[in-house]
Amino acid sequence: MNAHAWTRELQVGEGFRLADVDPESKPGFSGGKAEGARALAAGLDDLNELQExxxxxxxxxxAKDAVLLVLQAMDSAGKGGIVRxxxxxxxxxxxxxxxxxxxxxxxRSHDFLWRIAKRLPEPGFIGVFDRSHYEDVLIGRVRGLAAPEEIEGRYAAINQFEADAAASGIRIVKVMLHISRDEQKERLMERLERPDKHWKYNPGDVDERLLWDEYMAAYQTVFERTSTEVAPWHVVPANAKWYARLAVQELLLAALEDIDPQWPKADFDVAAEKKRxxxx
Amino acid sequence: MNAHAWTRELQVGEGFRLADVDPESKPGFSGGKAEGARALAAGLDDLNELQExxxxxxxxxxAKDAVLLVLQAMDSAGKGGIVRxxxxxxxxxxxxxxxxxxxxxxxRSHDFLWRIAKRLPEPGFIGVFDRSHYEDVLIGRVRGLAAPEEIEGRYAAINQFEADAAASGIRIVKVMLHISRDEQKERLMERLERPDKHWKYNPGDVDERLLWDEYMAAYQTVFERTSTEVAPWHVVPANAKWYARLAVQELLLAALEDIDPQWPKADFDVAAEKKRxxxx
Structure with missing residues (x-):
């Protein structure tokens, strides 16, 4: 098993400023793309054993524990690639x-966490949220989809919700994939240039893009208000897809190693069953 | 893309007898294990493109269409390996x-198809049932979990249910993985011999195994009563895992090629979006 200490560098702590994170950087990993690919393949074996x-x-x-990976990002930052x-x-x-x-x-007729709670992973599972309750304080805030007081109350509600989930045994791994504005332009342009990628493009993506600074400010607030000890945020520089994938894999490995799942002992008489x- | 005509040989038709199928056989595929592995890897690229x-x-x-893979088998026949x-x-x-x-x-308080209907795949998805409504006419019959008249009525209910699903655009691919009794014994024994496999073993597996002939008879009836034009059964010899995986992949490929999904046309003005x- 690898040591995953380097992912600590990705964790949002006191005084964190999103604006200081270079989306091109590869914190904690000194190798290049080829080395990253090798590390990803090697880590996959560990991930598979732990998951099994x-x-x-x-x-x-x-099983008492579960893992929940929460993925948030601007469009085209690579959430789909992480899942894949x-x-x-x-x-x-x-x-x-x-x-x-x-x-x-x-x-919409329920509290914003209602649909989220229903999808928390059962013990023994790795849950993955592609977007999440954080949309309710990101686009929710930027687009004014709820009153400011309502938005304000959501941070505390989220912290309580996540604290309860963590107490129930869920290791919460929150990840923001961070790409640069220029990188997003390139990726969206590629989608426009390739007919087999048109389905991934939505004119609304540019509308959101025009609010880039507002989104970054909303993320900054999210980090300040909801990066807690039991559910810290990680900002993963994601201009290099290979680095982002490796980093998220490492975060999952760290969560699973923290759980340290063991092959269950037989609850039957093995010798007797062999005879039978x-x-x- | 490959031609998948050889999977026709696996289809249950008029006069089919399960007892005549050799679980060691590899109908339609003349290559060996190494060739099978190559074919599986090659087919995966096709499968990925079609799925995307x-x-x-x-x-x-x-999307109007979906695929539903229904997997049924005796314990240890390899359903998990197909999924994986x-x-x-x-x-x-x-x-x-x-x-x-x-x-x-x-x-249990609802009709046996109630929980099944809720899990039918949405358009655009590949749904997979690891066990299914067929348990209700397999273990249901062998173990007498319902009255014989009730079991009897279920075949027609299933055919109607599947006809409706097919009419809604779902390509139903029903697969029974067929292993021999001896092969099952070996596989279960391996689970008992390896502490990291004990969790896959259940003493109930041997109880069901002791009813092997009853299960084979129940499967035979299932094939006679529910292999329909819109939802035919396929019996896949599964003593060789590599063959079973290849065959199921081919069946999925055939279903997807029948749908023939196309990259959606842009519903926006591509040139205008590029400028924007x-x-x-």
Whole structure:
């Protein structure tokens, strides 16, 4: 198993300023792209073993813990690539993935955390949120989708919600994939240039892009208000996709190693079962 | 793209007899294990492209079709391996996987198809059922969990349910992974011999194994009563895992090619968006 200490550098702490993070940087990792690819492949084996142990605990009914990866980012920052290339590397049986869209009428009629709570991972699972309750204090704030007092109250509600989830055994890994404005322009332009990528483009992406500074300010506030000890934020520079994938994999590995799942002990008499099976 | 005609040989038709299928056989595929592995890797690229097109249609709101893979088998026949190595090869964002367990009290209070209907894949998705409504006419019959008249009525209910699902655009791919009794004994014994596999073993597995012939008879009836034109059964010899995985991948490819998903056309003015983006 690797040591994942270097991911500490990604953690949002006291005095953090998003504006100081260079989206091109690769904090904690000194290798290049090829080395990163090798590290990703090697880490995948560890991830698979840990995930299988965790899942085994759930099947044996002894799992208490789960992992929840929360992914937030501006459009085209690479959430889909993380899901495909990091999460997609483990057994789908042990993954519960939710892509949150604009809330439906029914969801809107409830508290903003109602639909989120329903999708928290069961013990033994790796849950992944592609967007999350943080949309309610990001686009919610930037677009004025709720009154300022309402938005204000949400930070505390989120902290309480996450503290409860953590207390129930969920390791919460919150990640913002951070790309530069120029990098986003390039990626969106590529989508426009390739007919097989048009489906990934939405004119609304440019509307949001025009509010870049407002979004960065909203993220800064999110980090200040909701990066807690039990559910810290990590800002992952994401101009280099390979680095972002490696970093998120490392964060998942660290969470799973913290759980330290064990192969469940047999709750039956192994010798007796061997005899019974041999005779069958 | 490959031609998948050889999977026709796996289809249950008039006069089919399960007892005549050799679980060691590899119908339609003349290569060996190494060739099978190469074919699986090559097919995965096709599967990924087709799946992404299908998913793109769903994102663009123009998807009408979906795929549903129904997996049934005796214990240890390799359902998990299919999920891991075939389904696990495609983007998890486009897959909706359900592992059906013994029904809960709430589920039991409804018709047996109630919980199934809720998990049918949305347009644009590949749904996978690890076990399914067929448990209700397999273990349901072998263990007498419902009255014979009730079981009897279920075949017609299933056919109607599947006909409706097919009419709504779902390509239903029903697969029974067929292993021999001896192969099962070996696989279960391996689970008993390896502490890291104990969690996969359940003493109940041997209880079911002792009813092997009853299960085979129940499967035979299932095939006779529910292999329909819109939702035919396929019996996949599964003593060789590599063959079973390849065959299921081919069946999925055939279903996706039948849908023939296309990259959605842009519903915006590409040139105008390029200008708007460039200026942003």
């Amino acid at each position: 142990r965790l899942f085994a605990e759930s099947r044996a009914g002894v 290339h990091v999460v997609g590397g483990v057994d789908p049986q042990g993954v519960s993935l939710t892509a949150f869209k604009a809330p439906t009428d029914e969801e 099976l041999a005779a069958s | 097109r299908l998913f793109a249609e769903s994102r663009a709101g123009v 190595h075939v389904v696990g090869g495609v983007d998890p964002q486009g897959v909706s996987l359900t592992a059906f367990k013994a029904p809960t009290d709430e589920e 983006l460039a200026a942003s």
